[in-house]
Ligand SMILES: NC(=O)C1=CN([C@@H]2O[C@H](COP(=O)(O)OP(=O)(O)OC[C@H]3O[C@@H](n4cnc5c(N)ncnc54)[C@H](O)[C@@H]3O)[C@@H](O)[C@H]2O)C=CC1
Ligand SMILES: CC(C)CC(=O)C(=O)O
Protein backbone atom coordinates (compact mmCIF):
# COMPACT_ATOMS: atom_id res chain seq x y z
CA UNK A 464 0.00 0.00 0.00
CA UNK A 465 1.27 3.46 -0.89
CA UNK A 466 1.09 5.94 1.98
CA UNK A 467 0.29 9.58 1.34
CA UNK A 468 2.58 11.83 3.34
CA UNK A 469 1.97 15.56 3.37
CA UNK A 470 5.13 17.57 4.00
CA UNK A 471 4.81 21.07 5.43
CA UNK A 472 8.27 22.65 5.71
CA UNK A 473 6.89 25.86 7.25
CA UNK A 474 9.10 28.76 8.26
CA UNK A 475 12.52 29.63 9.65
CA UNK A 476 14.61 26.48 10.09
CA UNK A 477 11.57 24.38 9.05
CA UNK A 478 12.65 23.79 5.41
CA UNK A 479 16.24 23.01 6.50
CA UNK A 480 15.32 20.34 9.05
CA UNK A 481 12.52 18.86 6.94
CA UNK A 482 14.97 18.31 4.07
CA UNK A 483 17.04 16.09 6.36
CA UNK A 484 14.06 14.04 7.53
CA UNK A 485 13.01 13.53 3.90
CA UNK A 486 16.55 12.38 3.02
CA UNK A 487 16.26 9.73 5.71
CA UNK A 488 12.78 8.58 4.60
CA UNK A 489 14.04 8.44 1.01
CA UNK A 490 16.51 5.73 2.01
CA UNK A 491 13.54 3.51 2.87
CA UNK A 492 11.70 4.48 -0.30
CA UNK A 493 14.76 3.61 -2.37
CA UNK A 494 15.18 0.21 -0.74
CA UNK A 495 11.44 -0.48 -1.10
CA UNK A 496 10.68 -0.83 2.61
CA UNK A 497 8.49 2.31 2.54
CA UNK A 498 5.94 2.86 -0.20
CA UNK A 499 5.07 6.51 0.06
CA UNK A 500 4.08 9.47 -2.07
CA UNK A 501 4.90 12.96 -0.89
CA UNK A 502 2.86 16.09 -1.39
CA UNK A 503 4.30 19.44 -0.35
CA UNK A 504 2.20 22.36 0.89
CA UNK A 505 2.47 25.59 2.85
CA UNK A 506 1.62 26.21 6.49
CA UNK A 507 2.28 29.22 8.69
CA UNK A 508 4.11 32.24 7.35
CA UNK A 509 4.87 30.28 4.17
CA UNK A 510 1.11 29.88 3.66
CA UNK A 511 0.52 33.56 4.30
CA UNK A 512 3.22 34.53 1.80
CA UNK A 513 2.05 32.08 -0.90
CA UNK A 514 -1.74 32.24 -0.50
CA UNK A 515 -2.56 35.02 1.97
CA UNK A 516 -3.50 32.58 4.75
CA UNK A 517 -1.47 30.61 7.34
CA UNK A 518 -3.58 27.49 6.62
CA UNK A 519 -4.42 27.76 2.91
CA UNK A 520 -7.40 25.88 1.52
CA UNK A 521 -5.08 23.76 -0.65
CA UNK A 522 -3.17 22.65 2.46
CA UNK A 523 -6.42 21.84 4.26
CA UNK A 524 -7.55 19.68 1.33
CA UNK A 525 -4.25 17.81 1.07
CA UNK A 526 -4.15 17.33 4.86
CA UNK A 527 -7.60 15.75 4.85
CA UNK A 528 -6.45 13.28 2.16
CA UNK A 529 -3.14 12.31 3.84
CA UNK A 530 -2.22 9.32 6.00
CA UNK A 531 0.33 11.37 7.87
CA UNK A 532 1.80 14.87 7.95
CA UNK A 533 5.38 15.85 8.59
CA UNK A 534 5.80 19.45 9.71
CA UNK A 535 8.91 21.57 10.23
CA UNK A 536 7.88 24.58 12.29
CA UNK A 537 6.07 27.86 11.81
CA UNK A 538 6.50 31.46 12.85
CA UNK A 539 8.81 34.39 12.49
CA UNK A 540 9.14 37.97 13.69
CA UNK A 541 8.00 39.35 10.30
CA UNK A 542 4.54 37.88 10.98
CA UNK A 543 4.18 38.93 14.64
CA UNK A 544 2.29 42.13 13.91
CA UNK A 545 -0.26 40.63 11.50
CA UNK A 546 -3.86 40.37 12.72
CA UNK A 547 -3.94 37.26 14.90
CA UNK A 548 -6.00 35.18 12.43
CA UNK A 549 -3.27 35.56 9.79
CA UNK A 550 -0.36 34.67 12.04
CA UNK A 551 1.57 31.42 11.46
CA UNK A 552 0.73 30.07 14.92
CA UNK A 553 -2.98 30.39 14.13
CA UNK A 554 -2.44 28.19 11.07
CA UNK A 555 -0.77 25.57 13.25
CA UNK A 556 -3.49 25.68 15.90
CA UNK A 557 -6.16 25.37 13.21
CA UNK A 558 -4.66 22.35 11.44
CA UNK A 559 -4.40 20.66 14.85
CA UNK A 560 -8.11 21.16 15.57
CA UNK A 561 -9.21 20.66 11.96
CA UNK A 562 -7.78 17.14 12.01
CA UNK A 563 -8.85 16.51 15.63
CA UNK A 564 -5.24 15.96 16.72
CA UNK A 565 -5.98 16.04 20.44
CA UNK A 566 -3.20 13.81 21.76
CA UNK A 567 0.30 15.24 21.63
CA UNK A 568 3.00 12.74 22.60
CA UNK A 569 6.35 14.29 23.43
CA UNK A 570 8.96 11.76 24.50
CA UNK A 571 12.00 13.13 26.34
CA UNK A 572 14.79 10.60 26.08
CA UNK A 573 18.39 11.28 26.99
CA UNK A 574 20.70 9.37 24.68
CA UNK A 575 23.65 8.14 26.77
CA UNK A 576 26.04 9.86 24.39
CA UNK A 577 24.44 13.26 25.16
CA UNK A 578 24.72 13.11 28.95
CA UNK A 579 27.45 15.77 28.74
CA UNK A 580 25.30 18.05 26.57
CA UNK A 581 22.62 18.44 29.23
CA UNK A 582 22.97 21.42 31.51
CA UNK A 583 22.01 19.11 34.38
CA UNK A 584 24.33 16.79 36.28
CA UNK A 585 24.88 13.42 34.66
CA UNK A 586 23.43 11.44 37.59
CA UNK A 587 20.22 13.51 37.50
CA UNK A 588 19.50 12.82 33.83
CA UNK A 589 21.36 9.61 32.90
CA UNK A 590 18.88 7.04 31.57
CA UNK A 591 16.02 9.56 31.36
CA UNK A 592 13.01 8.29 29.38
CA UNK A 593 9.75 10.08 30.02
CA UNK A 594 6.67 10.73 27.95
CA UNK A 595 4.60 13.87 28.13
CA UNK A 596 1.00 13.43 26.95
CA UNK A 597 -0.31 16.90 26.25
CA UNK A 598 -3.92 17.69 25.37
CA UNK A 599 -3.69 19.65 22.12
CA UNK A 600 -7.15 20.80 21.00
CA UNK A 601 -8.62 22.61 23.99
CA UNK A 602 -7.71 24.56 27.10
CA UNK A 603 -6.66 28.18 27.28
CA UNK A 604 -5.20 28.27 23.74
CA UNK A 605 -8.71 27.77 22.34
CA UNK A 606 -11.26 28.72 25.03
CA UNK A 607 -13.87 31.40 24.43
CA UNK A 608 -14.32 34.21 25.22
CA UNK A 609 -10.96 35.71 24.46
CA UNK A 610 -9.79 39.10 23.37
CA UNK A 611 -8.72 42.55 24.46
CA UNK A 612 -11.54 44.74 25.79
CA UNK A 613 -11.83 48.27 27.09
CA UNK A 614 -12.92 48.59 30.71
CA UNK A 615 -15.23 51.29 32.03
CA UNK A 616 -12.26 53.26 33.25
CA UNK A 617 -10.85 53.27 29.69
CA UNK A 618 -8.05 50.82 30.51
CA UNK A 619 -7.61 47.83 28.16
CA UNK A 620 -7.80 44.32 29.55
CA UNK A 621 -6.61 41.12 27.85
CA UNK A 622 -8.49 37.91 28.63
CA UNK A 623 -8.47 34.22 27.71
CA UNK A 624 -10.53 31.34 29.00
CA UNK A 625 -9.32 27.89 30.01
CA UNK A 626 -12.04 25.32 29.38
CA UNK A 627 -12.14 21.52 29.42
CA UNK A 628 -15.29 19.45 29.18
CA UNK A 629 -15.50 15.99 30.74
CA UNK A 630 -15.29 14.21 27.37
CA UNK A 631 -12.23 16.24 26.34
CA UNK A 632 -10.44 15.28 29.57
CA UNK A 633 -11.59 11.71 29.38
CA UNK A 634 -10.17 11.01 25.93
CA UNK A 635 -6.71 12.42 26.68
CA UNK A 636 -6.69 10.59 30.02
CA UNK A 637 -7.44 7.33 28.19
CA UNK A 638 -4.50 7.90 25.84
CA UNK A 639 -2.26 8.64 28.83
CA UNK A 640 -3.28 5.55 30.79
CA UNK A 641 -2.91 3.37 27.68
CA UNK A 642 0.55 4.89 27.12
CA UNK A 643 1.51 4.18 30.73
CA UNK A 644 0.33 0.57 30.36
CA UNK A 645 2.87 0.10 27.54
CA UNK A 646 5.64 1.63 29.66
CA UNK A 647 6.36 1.50 33.41
CA UNK A 648 2.72 1.91 34.49
CA UNK A 649 3.20 5.18 36.34
CA UNK A 650 1.15 8.24 35.39
CA UNK A 651 1.42 11.71 36.90
CA UNK A 652 -1.40 14.11 36.10
CA UNK A 653 -0.24 17.72 36.29
CA UNK A 654 -2.78 20.44 37.08
CA UNK A 655 -3.46 23.50 39.23
CA UNK A 656 -6.25 21.95 41.29
CA UNK A 657 -5.61 24.22 44.25
CA UNK A 658 -6.60 27.34 42.26
CA UNK A 659 -8.52 26.47 39.06
CA UNK A 660 -11.97 24.92 38.66
CA UNK A 661 -10.90 23.60 35.26
CA UNK A 662 -8.22 21.61 37.10
CA UNK A 663 -10.74 20.40 39.67
CA UNK A 664 -12.75 18.76 36.90
CA UNK A 665 -9.55 17.57 35.21
CA UNK A 666 -8.44 15.74 38.36
CA UNK A 667 -11.89 14.23 39.00
CA UNK A 668 -12.16 12.86 35.45
CA UNK A 669 -8.57 11.55 35.38
CA UNK A 670 -9.29 9.64 38.62
CA UNK A 671 -12.49 8.25 37.14
CA UNK A 672 -10.75 7.06 33.97
CA UNK A 673 -8.04 5.55 36.16
CA UNK A 674 -10.52 3.10 37.65
CA UNK A 675 -10.39 1.21 34.35
CA UNK A 676 -6.58 1.00 34.62
CA UNK A 677 -5.98 -0.43 38.12
CA UNK A 678 -2.42 -1.50 37.21
CA UNK A 679 -1.36 2.10 36.57
CA UNK A 680 -0.09 3.97 39.61
CA UNK A 681 -1.71 7.40 39.33
CA UNK A 682 -0.36 10.48 41.08
CA UNK A 683 -1.20 14.18 40.87
CA UNK A 684 1.10 17.17 40.99
CA UNK A 685 0.61 20.91 40.76
CA UNK A 686 2.19 22.50 37.69
CA UNK A 687 4.54 24.73 39.69
CA UNK A 688 5.91 21.77 41.64
CA UNK A 689 6.09 19.67 38.46
CA UNK A 690 8.22 22.34 36.77
CA UNK A 691 10.58 22.18 39.75
CA UNK A 692 10.57 18.35 40.09
CA UNK A 693 11.37 17.97 36.40
CA UNK A 694 14.70 19.68 37.06
CA UNK A 695 15.28 18.27 40.57
CA UNK A 696 14.59 14.60 39.87
CA UNK A 697 13.21 14.00 36.35
CA UNK A 698 13.56 10.24 36.51
CA UNK A 699 10.72 10.02 39.06
CA UNK A 700 8.36 10.46 36.05
CA UNK A 701 7.25 7.80 33.59
CA UNK A 702 4.24 9.39 31.84
CA UNK A 703 2.94 12.90 32.50
CA UNK A 704 -0.54 13.90 31.33
CA UNK A 705 -1.49 17.54 31.29
CA UNK A 706 -3.42 20.31 29.61
CA UNK A 707 -2.42 22.16 26.47
CA UNK A 708 -0.51 25.11 27.92
CA UNK A 709 1.06 23.25 30.85
CA UNK A 710 2.24 20.55 28.42
CA UNK A 711 3.63 23.14 26.02
CA UNK A 712 5.74 24.64 28.78
CA UNK A 713 6.79 21.40 30.49
CA UNK A 714 7.88 19.82 27.20
CA UNK A 715 10.27 22.69 26.39
CA UNK A 716 11.62 22.31 29.92
CA UNK A 717 11.97 18.54 29.48
CA UNK A 718 13.81 19.14 26.20
CA UNK A 719 16.74 20.59 28.10
CA UNK A 720 17.05 17.37 30.10
CA UNK A 721 17.84 15.65 26.79
CA UNK A 722 20.62 18.06 25.89
CA UNK A 723 18.74 20.38 23.53
CA UNK A 724 15.31 21.35 22.28
CA UNK A 725 16.66 20.15 18.93
CA UNK A 726 16.35 16.57 20.23
CA UNK A 727 12.64 16.47 21.17
CA UNK A 728 10.24 14.96 18.59
CA UNK A 729 6.46 14.85 18.80
CA UNK A 730 3.40 13.08 17.47
CA UNK A 731 -0.05 14.67 17.39
CA UNK A 732 -2.73 12.02 17.00
CA UNK A 733 -6.46 11.92 16.46
CA UNK A 734 -8.97 9.17 17.16
CA UNK A 735 -7.92 7.28 14.00
CA UNK A 736 -4.27 6.68 13.20
CA UNK A 737 -3.82 9.91 11.24
CA UNK A 738 -1.17 12.05 12.80
CA UNK A 739 0.99 15.11 12.39
CA UNK A 740 4.64 14.81 13.32
CA UNK A 741 6.86 17.74 14.16
CA UNK A 742 9.76 18.68 16.39
CA UNK A 743 8.67 20.21 19.70
CA UNK A 744 10.65 23.37 19.02
CA UNK A 745 9.71 26.39 16.93
CA UNK A 746 11.11 27.94 13.77
CA UNK A 747 14.24 29.28 15.51
CA UNK A 748 14.48 32.51 13.48
CA UNK A 749 17.73 33.35 15.30
CA UNK A 750 19.58 30.56 13.48
CA UNK A 751 17.46 30.16 10.31
CA UNK A 752 19.36 30.06 7.01
CA UNK A 753 22.69 29.29 8.67
CA UNK A 754 22.63 25.52 8.18
CA UNK A 755 23.35 24.89 11.86
CA UNK A 756 19.96 23.75 13.22
CA UNK A 757 19.75 20.31 14.75
CA UNK A 758 17.59 18.10 12.48
CA UNK A 759 17.40 15.17 14.90
CA UNK A 760 14.07 16.14 16.53
CA UNK A 761 12.52 16.22 13.05
CA UNK A 762 14.19 12.98 11.98
CA UNK A 763 12.95 11.36 15.21
CA UNK A 764 9.48 12.79 14.50
CA UNK A 765 9.60 10.99 11.14
CA UNK A 766 10.39 7.82 13.11
CA UNK A 767 7.29 8.44 15.24
CA UNK A 768 5.29 8.83 12.02
CA UNK A 769 6.48 5.44 10.80
CA UNK A 770 5.54 3.88 14.14
CA UNK A 771 2.19 5.53 14.90
CA UNK A 772 0.59 6.33 11.53
CA UNK A 773 2.23 4.02 9.00
CA UNK A 774 2.53 0.94 11.26
CA UNK A 775 6.19 0.42 10.34
CA UNK A 776 7.81 0.08 13.79
CA UNK A 777 10.88 -1.72 12.44
CA UNK A 778 11.74 1.29 10.23
CA UNK A 779 11.16 3.63 13.18
CA UNK A 780 13.56 1.57 15.26
CA UNK A 781 16.16 1.73 12.48
CA UNK A 782 16.02 5.53 12.49
CA UNK A 783 16.33 5.65 16.27
CA UNK A 784 19.31 3.29 16.16
CA UNK A 785 20.91 5.40 13.42
CA UNK A 786 20.51 8.55 15.54
CA UNK A 787 22.22 6.77 18.42
CA UNK A 788 24.98 5.65 16.08
CA UNK A 789 25.76 9.16 14.82
CA UNK A 790 25.86 10.45 18.39
CA UNK A 791 28.27 7.62 19.24
CA UNK A 792 30.39 8.79 16.31
CA UNK A 793 30.57 12.09 18.26
CA UNK A 794 28.92 14.11 15.52
CA UNK A 795 27.20 17.15 16.99
CA UNK A 796 25.29 20.16 15.69
CA UNK A 797 26.16 23.36 17.54
CA UNK A 798 23.34 23.06 20.12
CA UNK A 799 24.65 19.72 21.45
CA UNK A 800 28.34 20.31 20.82
CA UNK A 801 30.83 19.61 23.59
CA UNK A 802 34.58 19.70 23.21
CA UNK A 803 36.12 16.52 21.89
CA UNK A 804 33.27 16.08 19.39
CA UNK A 805 33.02 17.03 15.72
CA UNK A 806 30.79 19.98 14.97
CA UNK A 807 28.59 19.31 11.91
CA UNK A 808 26.01 21.23 9.91
CA UNK A 809 22.31 20.41 9.59
CA UNK A 810 22.90 18.67 6.26
CA UNK A 811 25.97 16.76 7.49
CA UNK A 812 23.97 15.46 10.44
CA UNK A 813 21.15 14.31 8.14
CA UNK A 814 23.63 12.61 5.81
CA UNK A 815 25.28 10.88 8.75
CA UNK A 816 21.93 9.47 9.89
CA UNK A 817 21.27 8.29 6.32
CA UNK A 818 24.64 6.58 6.19
CA UNK A 819 24.09 4.94 9.57
CA UNK A 820 20.84 3.41 8.29
CA UNK A 821 22.54 1.36 5.67
N1 LIG B 1 5.44 24.02 16.49
C1 LIG B 1 5.80 25.21 16.05
O1 LIG B 1 5.80 25.45 14.86
C2 LIG B 1 6.24 26.23 17.02
C3 LIG B 1 6.45 27.51 16.57
N2 LIG B 1 6.96 28.46 17.42
C4 LIG B 1 7.25 29.76 16.82
O2 LIG B 1 8.65 29.78 16.50
C5 LIG B 1 9.14 31.13 16.57
C6 LIG B 1 10.36 31.20 17.47
O3 LIG B 1 9.97 30.91 18.80
P1 LIG B 1 10.99 30.73 20.00
O4 LIG B 1 10.28 31.08 21.23
O5 LIG B 1 12.27 31.42 19.68
O6 LIG B 1 11.22 29.15 20.11
P2 LIG B 1 12.15 28.17 19.25
O7 LIG B 1 11.87 26.81 19.75
O8 LIG B 1 11.99 28.41 17.80
O9 LIG B 1 13.65 28.59 19.66
C7 LIG B 1 14.08 28.66 20.99
C8 LIG B 1 15.61 28.53 21.02
O10 LIG B 1 15.97 27.19 20.71
C9 LIG B 1 16.81 27.15 19.58
N3 LIG B 1 16.42 26.01 18.74
C10 LIG B 1 15.16 25.62 18.43
N4 LIG B 1 15.19 24.58 17.61
C11 LIG B 1 16.47 24.27 17.39
C12 LIG B 1 17.13 23.29 16.63
N5 LIG B 1 16.48 22.36 15.91
N6 LIG B 1 18.49 23.27 16.63
C13 LIG B 1 19.18 24.15 17.36
N7 LIG B 1 18.61 25.12 18.11
C14 LIG B 1 17.27 25.19 18.12
C15 LIG B 1 16.61 28.48 18.85
O11 LIG B 1 17.73 28.82 18.08
C16 LIG B 1 16.31 29.42 20.00
O12 LIG B 1 17.51 29.91 20.54
C17 LIG B 1 7.96 31.97 17.07
O13 LIG B 1 7.37 32.58 15.96
C18 LIG B 1 7.03 30.96 17.71
O14 LIG B 1 5.68 31.36 17.72
C19 LIG B 1 7.29 28.16 18.72
C20 LIG B 1 7.08 26.91 19.20
C21 LIG B 1 6.49 25.85 18.41
C1 LIG C 1 3.42 28.03 18.53
C2 LIG C 1 2.38 27.37 19.38
C3 LIG C 1 1.07 27.44 18.64
C4 LIG C 1 2.62 25.94 19.71
C5 LIG C 1 3.77 25.52 20.53
O1 LIG C 1 4.55 26.23 21.12
C6 LIG C 1 3.94 24.08 20.61
O2 LIG C 1 3.09 23.32 20.17
O3 LIG C 1 4.96 23.64 21.18
Ligand SMILES: [Mg+2]
Nearest residue numbers: 711712715743
Ligand atom coordinates in the same frame (compact mmCIF):
# COMPACT_ATOMS: atom_id res chain seq x y z
MG1 LIG D 1 5.89 25.03 22.40
